[in-house]
Amino acid sequence: MSHVPLPSFDDTWAKAHEVRGWLTREQARLLWDQALAMTAPTAVEIGSHAGRSTLVLGEAARSSGGRVLAIDPFVEGRLFGGAGTKQVFLANMADAGLRDTVELVEDYSSRLRPGWDRHFDYLYIDGKHDYWSVSDDLRWAEMLPAGAPVLVHDSFSSIGVTLGLLRHVLPSRQLRYERRVGSLALFRVARPTPRDRARMLAELPWWLRNVFLKVLLRLRLRPVARLFGHDSPYDPY
Template sequence: MIDFSTAWASVADVDGWMTDGQARALYDASASAPEGGTIVEIGSFQGRSTIILASAAPDGATVTAIDPHAGNDRGPQEIEGYADDAESDHARFNANLQRAGVADRVRHLRMFSDEALGEVAEIDVLYIDGAHRYGPALADIRQWGAKVRPGGTMLIHDSFSSIGVTGAIGRELLWSQRWRYVGRSRSLAIYRADTGVSSWKNAGRQLAQVPWFAKNVILKVLISAKILRGREWPY
């Protein structure tokens, strides 16, 4: 295991969307997996979050990073049309993992998340940061979330920020009696696979994030319309 400060420093020059607080949440979740456990990431881009997860992974744990590096869903406002960047993203992903010293801890599946479902059985820690549109986000939460063991953790990036991801959360998790909402670090929501979850209390804690979600949507509209210039895309 690599300590958090070292891991965070190692991703300073790696492109991606992850705050230090979000990195800490990912690191702690990965570190909580049992020895020999299974950690899965959906959406790796150039390896920023992958490095954090792999740095914290216990001995013998498997870190599976799923990303097709196909030039689509690369980040905010980069949904498709970036095929020319696909190979460079893939090369940078591998180079970044090598430079951080975690390449031997990561199993990369270069495929779309729905194509990789048969490659992984049960999961201890699941991090979802794939396509942010409603349909793909819902499929990832539903299909991959079903693989998480009782007591396991699911983290979802762009929660209460992306309209598609938030809609998927509302559909699948808002009234869930299996997934307990633990909290969030900005747009990184943390859920735990639990039993006896109070659906009303759980829903209330998630609905309390709606004002923050509304603020993010307004900011994105203003940034996209170039009314707010020089403002960072909220994540």
């Protein structure tokens, strides 16, 4: 795959921002920077929806001849959008000129993982947020080389995602917690130190705050949520 000139992040975000989704500008920058730190990365993205994050990863990967393997079953339903969302995703990739960089793998990540034999060196997880799905998606990290980034959206915000991280990453000897931007957490395939684990535990008060805010929003107590610094009808992410 030929290399193309690297667009600026601002130009990339201007396009990505027009795609519906929940990734913030600062989180997109983290995805972008981690991809640019690698040469011709092959990124696996679990959960693509309309393609906001896919566009960011695709632009960064394309500049050095990399690829994005976007895994999403596009299940029918109110939360996921099904075939309609799939068509929006494909149109967004075409409009961004990423059809040769982004490959859609239309299936469940849990179904693909046991037989997966394609190399990749970058993992972004933003699939189903229940504990069992996240637990399985984290197993994709076992196929990554040392030093590879693992980014997980809705960390320390979603109950299911956070419980999965506490159960499978906190005691892990293969994944090290580095930092987060909002709810987008960056892990690394590396042996963690006690300090790394302590920094991960230090995020729990922020998680409890977010759970509390979600309860307020479910109770339609948005004015109370504002008192805690959350001025949005959407869950904290």
